[in-house]
């Protein structure tokens with residue numbers, strides 16, 4: 046965990062999804078960075094995200110290459126486009142993998158981590 050992304054992970058302790066905004070561009074910045082890639086300025090602040098979005102792209106993984114919290118069941122790796130614009134690589138849970146479609150509305154849900162932080166995942170909205 047880098048210092049830059051620390052506010053993101055701190056917020057997950059309260060199950061809050063936050064993203065960086067560049068106040069100069071008035072645009073979201075994702076992944077957490079020290080400067081805005083749009084203007085190279087550092088006028089960045091953290092804002093609460095709605096936690097809503099839609100599936101932009103996804104794949105169904107049938108045989109995990111590594112141990113995952115999801116066991117041996119097929120799971121969905123998705124690029125979710127937040128209502129605010131950024132796209133997050135995440136998992137879609139809470140529904141059969143074969144029911145996931147591009148454009149499907151999703152909302153954030155949280156997977157508890159052992160250290161008190163929470164991992165943002167998405168479920169059908």
Ligand SMILES: [Zn+2]
Nearest residue numbers: 067070081084
């Ligand atoms: Zn900017």
